[in-house]
Amino acid sequence: MAQTTSTRREALRQTLLDIAEARIAHNGLAALRARDLAQEAGCSVGAIYNVYDDLNGLVMAVNGRTFQALGQAVGNSIKDDDGHSPTDTLIRMSHAYLGFAAENTNLWRALFDLEMSADSDVPDWYMEALNQLFAYIAAPLVQIFPDLDKTDLDLMTRALFSSVHGIVTLGLEKRISGVPLPQIERMIALVLSSLSGK
Amino acid sequence: MAQTTSTRREALRQTLLDIAEARIAHNGLAALRARDLAQEAGCSVGAIYNVYDDLNGLVMAVNGRTFQALGQAVGNSIKDDDGHSPTDTLIRMSHAYLGFAAENTNLWRALFDLEMSADSDVPDWYMEALNQLFAYIAAPLVQIFPDLDKTDLDLMTRALFSSVHGIVTLGLEKRISGVPLPQIERMIALVLSSLSGK
DNA sequence: GCCTCATATTGAACGGTGTTCAATATTGCA
């Protein structure tokens, strides 16, 4: 049997990815344990380090999946968006972002909670996924602010993403400003509506 | 000497508070170690647990100081603000918030990074400090949106705080959307200016 | 001042974590 060993490696990679994703989704990133993973995967603890650099690497792989799903959720929300105002488009995307974060809170949190040791440790796909989100936002923005130059448009794009991200983050965090989901939706709508003059 | 023992306890509380604050400010919350604290304070590791419930309790005490300083920084920024538009007031407060976060990044991060195990673990002063910040925001907001009812005003207040918080958070985080400080200031100004119709 | 006992302080030990690497088992090939 050719490739047996590398095939098994790849299978273990997938298995660990699935298990880690399920465990993070269910119990949160902080509850992820190497020994638990090994037991559920039916392998030794050392085996994890054969197929991933460390637990961070495994979590990064989970984040890759999560980011892709997040991008799809946002992208789907503006399929066939003809006939809607750019402000409406922004609101619908933001609500999709909120919906994804609310339904996958632990996985979504892991996207931002994972510590990246150095600057260059941020993988390419991470920045690309982020830039795709930015691109979604920039499109309706040029319609709302046609006279903004490229620099300011980029700043405004990042500012709006950060704003919505902040509202979602603190809104889902009970201790800070926890409110029911419909109220968070309204907060987003209030801020984004005021962009185009009320 | 009367009170010797309880006086010494209080002195140790203060000493540990100062040391913990300095260490968090310098190396970040994640680098705080019980054994390091004990060594620098010249006490045993167990002594920490005589005057604080656990390390979380100590960090909460540090956060109390930080929150107070943050409140002062924001409050000072709108001293004698007569003659300025409400939008300008919002911008100045937000820039003060950004300035504090930029100059005390690690301490400011600890305010939000510390895990609170249960819901009721959030101390009163934490919510009060937060409500004070909200009050600062609400005042200029009623001028900008006089016809907003109390519920929407409250939502708008929290939404704006969260927005600025999001811009500052991601702006200071290199991997996500790290940009120079003046650009973060501009992002805040762009979003807040658009509130009152460009 | 001194003895006594209640109280405060200590730091080695405990249970837990992520990670490693010498020892073992397995594979793929002549």
Next chain:
DNA sequence: TGCAATATTGAACACCGTTCAATATGAGGC
């Protein structure tokens, strides 16, 4: 089939926050 090369293992390591039996110190009555 035999054997070198490789893959896998899990006990051991370093380090963490936290505890608690043992020790040292305190304060009050004589």
